[in-house]
Amino acid sequence: MYAPPIQRLIAELSRLPGIGQRTAQRLAFHILRESDEDATALAAAIREVKEKIGTCEICFNLAEGPRCRICLDDRRDPKVICVVEEFGDIIPMERTHEFHGRYHVLGGALSPIDGVDPEDIRLAELYRRVTGDEVTEVVIATNPTTTGEATALHIADELHHVAPDVTVTRLASGLPVGGDLEYADEVTLGRAFAGRRRL
Amino acid sequence: MRVRRLRAREFRTYARLDVALGTGLTVVHGRNGAGKTNLLEALYFGCTGRSCRTSNEREVVRFGAQATHVDLDLCDADGVEHTLSVGFEPGEPKRLKADGAEVERLLDVPARPLVSVFLPDRLELVKGPPSLRRAHLDQVIAAAWPARAQTRRAYGQAVAQRNALLARIRTGRASRASLPAWDAEVARHGVSLRDHRAEACALLADPYAQAAEDLGLSGTSVLRYRPRTDAPDAAALAAELAERVDGDLDRGFTGHGPHRDEIVLQRDGRELRAYGSQGEQRMGLLALLLAEREALAEARGALPLLLLDDVMSELDPVRRAKLALRLDGPGQSVITTTDLAHVPGADAGSVCRIAVRDGAALVEPGGGGGMRFRRVPRPLGTAVEALTAELAPLTGLASVQRAWPDAVGPAIAAQAEPVAEQGGEVTVRCRSAVWAQEVELMGPALVAALNASIGTERVRSLRCTAGAGRPGDRRNR
Ligand SMILES: Nc1ncnc2c1ncn2[C@@H]1O[C@H](COP(=O)(O)OP(=O)(O)O)[C@@H](O)[C@H]1O
Ligand SMILES: [Mg+2]
Ligand SMILES: [Zn+2]
Numbered sequence: 001m002y003a004p005p006i007q008r009l010i011a012e013l014s015r016l017p018g019i020g021q022r023t024a025q026r027l028a029f030h031i032l033r034e035s036d037e038d039a040t041a042l043a044a045a046i047r048e049v050k051e052k053i054g055t056c057e058i059c060f061n062l063a064e065g066p067r068c069r070i071c072l073d074d075r076r077d078p079k080v081i082c083v084v085e086e087f088g089d090i091i092p093m094e095r096t097h098e099f100h101g102r103y104h105v106l107g108g109a110l111s112p113i114d115g116v117d118p119e120d121i122r123l124a125e126l127y128r129r130v131t132g133d134e135v136t137e138v139v140i141a142t143n144p145t146t147t148g149e150a151t152a153l154h155i156a157d158e159l160h161h162v163a164p165d166v167t168v169t170r171l172a173s174g175l176p177v178g179g180d181l182e183y184a185d186e187v188t189l190g191r192a193f194a195g196r197r198r199l
Numbered sequence: 200m201r202v203r204r205l206r207a208r209e210f211r212t213y214a215r216l217d218v219a220l221g222t223g224l225t226v227v228h229g230r231n232g233a234g235k236t237n238l239l240e241a242l243y244f245g246c247t248g249r250s251c252r253t254s255n256e257r258e259v260v261r262f263g264a265q266a267t268h269v270d271l272d273l274c275d276a277d278g279v280e281h282t283l284s285v286g287f288e289p290g291e292p293k294r295l296k297a298d299g300a301e302v303e304r305l306l307d308v309p310a311r312p313l314v315s316v317f318l319p320d321r322l323e324l325v326k327g328p329p330s331l332r333r334a335h336l337d338q339v340i341a342a343a344w345p346a347r348a349q350t351r352r353a354y355g356q357a358v359a360q361r362n363a364l365l366a367r368i369r370t371g372r373a374s375r376a377s378l379p380a381w382d383a384e385v386a387r388h389g390v391s392l393r394d395h396r397a398e399a400c401a402l403l404a405d406p407y408a409q410a411a412e413d414l415g416l417s418g419t420s421v422l423r424y425r426p427r428t429d430a431p432d433a434a435a436l437a438a439e440l441a442e443r444v445d446g447d448l449d450r451g452f453t454g455h456g457p458h459r460d461e462i463v464l465q466r467d468g469r470e471l472r473a474y475g476s477q478g479e480q481r482m483g484l485l486a487l488l489l490a491e492r493e494a495l496a497e498a499r500g501a502l503p504l505l506l507l508d509d510v511m512s513e514l515d516p517v518r519r520a521k522l523a524l525r526l527d528g529p530g531q532s533v534i535t536t537t538d539l540a541h542v543p544g545a546d547a548g549s550v551c552r553i554a555v556r557d558g559a560a561l562v563e564p565g566g567g568g569g570m571r572f573r574r575v576p577r578p579l580g581t582a583v584e585a586l587t588a589e590l591a592p593l594t595g596l597a598s599v600q601r602a603w604p605d606a607v608g609p610a611i612a613a614q615a616e617p618v619a620e621q622g623g624e625v626t627v628r629c630r631s632a633v634w635a636q637e638v639e640l641m642g643p644a645l646v647a648a649l650n651a652s653i654g655t656e657r658v659r660s661l662r663c664t665a666g667a668g669r670p671g672d673r674r675n676r
Contacts, residue, residue, distance in 0.1 A: 112364035157380060
């Protein structure tokens with residue numbers, strides 16, 4: 001077979017999502033053929049993203065440093081928090097220009113089948129934020145799937161207990177049922193925002 | 200959607216089969232064992248990629264042959280031509296094509312006729328467990344209102360999640376904290392599902408009574424929906440679920456909700472299922488299929504292709520005439536008979552007659568079929584509303600495999616796949632021993648989830664093996 005360093009590279013590449021053994025091999029050979037500068041630039045980019053990009057200590061969005069640009073932005077309304085499943089859901093929401101508050105990234109949705117219980121997503125952190133700060137409204141923007149809906153209902157239940165004064169709303173339906181926020185278009189999402197309802 | 204031409208190779212008795220169907224009624228006649236039912240089965244196979252007769256599909260390949268092919272030429276309401284083709288070699292994945300392009304499942308193909316099939320040896324729908332009738336009704340609903348197909352799936356997913364949570368609570372791996380949220384989610388879809396079923400049954404009730412009377416089922420025939428819950432709204436159903444949670448925790452699965460509904464077929468106040476004679480059950484089934492056809496025509500102007508195997512022999516001449524009159528209306532139907540004289544009007548110019556003998560089928564001249572058409576190329580992606588329903592129950596491993604990803608969720612589906620089914624025991628191949636153990640642990644919940652989503656109590660246990668090979672390699676979700 002190949003020399004151990006090549007085998008190691010193939011093994012690492014094949015662990016990436018969507019990359020099988022064959023593709024990993026092709027990529028590895030491509031890297032071998034590349035100039036030193038190109039290969040080093042790739043390695044440096046990987047190292048840099050891991051060194052510099054982490055998660056925001058407040059909202060768990062991606063952040064360069066301890067806090068993300070949204071949490072650092074004074075113009076954003078700290079009284080409203082929009083709860084999403086993944087950080088990938090923030091960008092489509094931002095594109096609507098309808099929302100001027102801050103976010104909270106759960107890192108998933110409740111799914112007993114997959115062994116995801118309330119402790120496994122960032123709910124405790126959310127409740128802490130909501131009770132501690134000057135928050136007046138929480139908009140739940142989990143996906144309109146079975147797991148996303150159940151997560152929304154669970155959060156609403158809990159918030160009514162821990163923060164009875166806070167208004168809890170849910171994005172209006174009109175989003176495709178069973179869909180992902182990530183793939184919803186701006187107009188639909190914007191409308192969903194404008195028509196959010198109380199939970 | 201109309202089937203114009205059926206071609207098959209190495210299917211059952213047929214080395215080669217090539218017949219054109221009529222635009223309305225087609226009568227297939229021949230002596231016993233000639234291959235009439237085989238021809239109907241080939242049609243069904245071409246429309247759905249499955250057999251309506253057996254779960255052991257290798258049986259359809261002609262003795263001594265390696266593989267079978269079925270090709271259909273279709274024509275939609277606008278006169279646009281389509282093709283469907285199914286290639287099957289036992290042990291290999293099927294090759295399914297729509298308009299020449301490979302597809303994963305024919306069920307998702309818009310250019311697919313709905314099929315409604317009556318086989319005399321298929322009475323389970325009337326005399327079997329309620330789950331079969333629920334699944335059947337839900338398929339009719341999906342055919343009549345395509346957007347509603349989602350409700351049964353969502354309900355199945357919600358129940359599966361709640362069952363998984365019950366199992367986790369029972370084994371101390373999760374708290375009850377999120378249970379109310381799942382109750383609410385189950386209830387939300389449950390109430391919609393119940394309302395859809397009630398609407399469908401209301402639509403079927405009169406046509407069923409009428410068809411039963413026409414067919415000579417004596418006494419008063421009634422089709423009635425018996426829902427498990429009559430909660431006025433989702434909140435009330437959620438409350439009912441919450442009340443029963445201790446029992447559910449004992450059992451390890453959800454015992455209340457529309458997955459326990461019944462669709463009752465009665466004659467003079469007694470259930471056909473329990474008290475009907477074989478003949479009465481047959482007439483009940485036929486009346487149900489005819490009623491559905493009417494309801495579908497009313498709901499969306501789509502008439503399923505009706506396949507009726509050997510029904511006339513059971514009927515007296517008056518009933519035969521009444522049935523023939525119904526089949527004379529719009530929509531395509533294919534009926535088999537040993538005796539052409541049993542089908543009133545079979546000699547009419549509009550009727551296509553196919554004589555079957557010695558493994559060959561011949562379209563007789565003068566009938567409504569037999570015309571030849573040239574295929575016109577058609578732009579791919581023509582927006583046609585999807586017909587996702589099948590009006591006969593699925594069997595065996597195929598139904599388990601189809602329900603699997605939704606019933607167990609993506610995480611498990613990526614790690615484990617069902618590879619065999621025998622007598623209710625499903626063999627699940629897992630990527631690793633750890634996953635085999637995990638799936639084993641979730642066994643009862645997964646069984647309940649699978650059954651809820653298939654709509655029968657088919658699955659009884661899971662047997663997990665850790666093996667090589669990447670699940671999902673050959674199949675998408
Ligand atoms: N795979 C097969 N290959 C060849 N012949 C078959 C196959 N399966 C069934 N047959 C034959 O088909 C005949 C039955 O055909 P069928 O269509 O059921 O008859 P009928 O005209 O009475 O409906 C039987 O003689 C049986 O042996
Ligand atoms: Mg027969
Ligand atoms: Zn932040």
